[in-house]
Amino acid sequence: MDNYEELLTKLLEKLAPTDQIQPTKLTDNQQIPVGISNRHIHLSQQEVDKLFGQGYQLTKLKDLSQPGQYACKETVMICGPKGAIEKVRILGPVRKQTQVEILQSDSFKLGVKAPLRLSGDLAGSGNITLIGPKGSAEISEGVVVAKRHIHMLPAEAVRFGVHDGQAVTIEFSGERGGSLSNVIIRAVENSGLECHIDTEEANALGITPNTKIVIKK
Amino acid sequence: MDNYEELLTKLLEKLAPTDQIQPTKLTDNQQIPVGISNRHIHLSQQEVDKLFGQGYQLTKLKDLSQPGQYACKETVMICGPKGAIEKVRILGPVRKQTQVEILQSDSFKLGVKAPLRLSGDLAGSGNITLIGPKGSAEISEGVVVAKRHIHMLPAEAVRFGVHDGQAVTIEFSGERGGSLSNVIIRAVENSGLECHIDTEEANALGITPNTKIVIKK
Numbered sequence: 001m002d003n004y005e006e007l008l009t010k011l012l013e014k015l016a017p018t019d020q021i022q023p024t025k026l027t028d029n030q031q032i033p034v035g036i037s038n039r040h041i042h043l044s045q046q047e048v049d050k051l052f053g054q055g056y057q058l059t060k061l062k063d064l065s066q067p068g069q070y071a072c073k074e075t076v077m078i079c080g081p082k083g084a085i086e087k088v089r090i091l092g093p094v095r096k097q098t099q100v101e102i103l104q105s106d107s108f109k110l111g112v113k114a115p116l117r118l119s120g121d122l123a124g125s126g127n128i129t130l131i132g133p134k135g136s137a138e139i140s141e142g143v144v145v146a147k148r149h150i151h152m153l154p155a156e157a158v159r160f161g162v163h164d165g166q167a168v169t170i171e172f173s174g175e176r177g178g179s180l181s182n183v184i185i186r187a188v189e190n191s192g193l194e195c196h197i198d199t200e201e202a203n204a205l206g207i208t209p210n211t212k213i214v215i216k217k
Numbered sequence: 218m219d220n221y222e223e224l225l226t227k228l229l230e231k232l233a234p235t236d237q238i239q240p241t242k243l244t245d246n247q248q249i250p251v252g253i254s255n256r257h258i259h260l261s262q263q264e265v266d267k268l269f270g271q272g273y274q275l276t277k278l279k280d281l282s283q284p285g286q287y288a289c290k291e292t293v294m295i296c297g298p299k300g301a302i303e304k305v306r307i308l309g310p311v312r313k314q315t316q317v318e319i320l321q322s323d324s325f326k327l328g329v330k331a332p333l334r335l336s337g338d339l340a341g342s343g344n345i346t347l348i349g350p351k352g353s354a355e356i357s358e359g360v361v362v363a364k365r366h367i368h369m370l371p372a373e374a375v376r377f378g379v380h381d382g383q384a385v386t387i388e389f390s391g392e393r394g395g396s397l398s399n400v401i402i403r404a405v406e407n408s409g410l411e412c413h414i415d416t417e418e419a420n421a422l423g424i425t426p427n428t429k430i431v432i433k434k
Contacts, residue, residue: 105416
C-alpha cells in the first residue's frame with residue numbers, strides 16, 4: 001500500500017504543471033483587449049437640461065465594455081474660438097461633471113486648451129461651448145485629451161504584477177509598430193479588462209480593435 | 218627648449234578631448250530635427266492642367282526643409298465615396314506622378330484605400346478624385362499614408378552608423394513618450410537631415426516641431 005502511495009505521488013508530480021509550462025499559459029492570459037476612443041462627451045444632468053431641455057433623459061444606443069457605460073443616440077456640436085466639430089457622441093450615464101474628451105488635433109482645430117488627463121481629473125482643464133438642439137452650454141473646465149490607461153479588476157492587477165496608478169509601457173509589432181509609455185493602470189472593482197487609447201494613438205501605431213495589448217513594464 | 222616642448226605636449230594632452238567628453242559631443246550630433254506632415258499632395262503637370270487650367274504654374278508660398286521642395290499657395294479638395302476634405306495643401310515642384318499623402322483617419326473619413334508606403338512607391342495604392350478651381354481629376358493610384366522616414370546625406374548615414382533603406386527605431390520621453398519602429402533611413406545626396414512623421418504620429422507621442430529625434434536602432 002505504501003508502494004502504491006509512493007507511486008501515485010511520483011505520478012502526480014510528473015503530471016503537475018512545471019515551471020517550463022507555466023510561462024506559456026501566463027502569456028496567453030496576459031493579452032489585453034483594446035478599446036479605441038474617438039472624441040466623445042460625458043454630460044452632467046445640468047448640461048443635459050440646457051442642451052436637450054429640462055429633465056431630458058439620454059437614450060441608450062449601445063452598451064460599452066465598461067459595466068454600466070453606454071453610447072447614446074444623442075450627439076452635440078462642440079465649438080472653440082477657431083472652429084467647431086459636429087456630431088460628437090455622448091456617452092452615458094450622466095456624470096457629476098461634464099467631461100469633453102477630444103483628440104490632440106481637435107484642440108488645434110477648435111483652438112482650445114486640452115491637457116492630457118485621466119478621466120475625472122478636470123481641475124484647470126480646457127473650456128468650450130456645447131451646442132444642442134434646445135440650447136447651448138459654456139463649460140469653464142472639462143476639456144481634456146485622455147491619458148491612455150488600462151482598466152482591470154484588482155485581482156487582475158495581481159495577476160499582471162501591477163498596481164492601481166502604476167505607469168506601464170505597452171508594445172506593438174507590425175508595420176507601424178512601436179511602444180507607448182505612461183499607460184496608467186486603473187485597477188478598481190467592477191471594471192472590464194481593456195486598454196483605452198484614442199484614434200490618433202491607434203493610427204500612429206497601426207492598432208486595430210483586434211490588436212491584443214501586452215504590458216512590457 | 219626641450220623642457221618647454223615636453224610641457225607643451227603635456228598641456229595639449231590635458232586639453233585634448235578625452236573619452237569621457239566625446240560621447241556628449243556625439244550625442245549632440247545625433248539629435249535629428251523632426252518635420253511633422255499634415256495631409257498634402259504632390260501633383261503631376263497633367264493634373265495641374267486639369268485642376269488649374271492648361272499650362273498653369275504653381276505658386277511658391279514657402280520653402281520646405283528638403284532642398285528644392287516648397288509649399289504652394291494652391292490647395293485642392295479631395296473626395297472619396299464616404300466624404301471630402303477641403304483645402305489640402307499642394308507641395309511643389311510638380312512630380313512625374315501625382316501622390317496624395319493622407320492620414321490614416323482621413324482614409325476612413327474619405328472611404329479610400331491608403332496603404333503605408335514610402336514616397337514614390339505607388340503601384341497598387343489608393344484612388345481618389347481631386348477637385349480644383351478649373352476642373353476635377355480622378356487618379357487611379359497614388360493615395361498613401363506616408364511611411365515614417367529619416368532624410369540624411371550618405372555622409373551623415375556613416376556618422377549615425379546606419380545605411381540607406383535601413384529600418385530603425387526612434388524613442389521619445391515625455392508625458393506621452395514611447396517609441397516608433399520601422400522608421401526608414403533615406404540616405405541620398407542633396408538631402409536635409411530631418412525625420413518625417415505625420416500629425417497622428419506626432420500627437421500620439423507628444424512630439425512637437427521642437428522635439429529632437431534620437432535613433433535607438
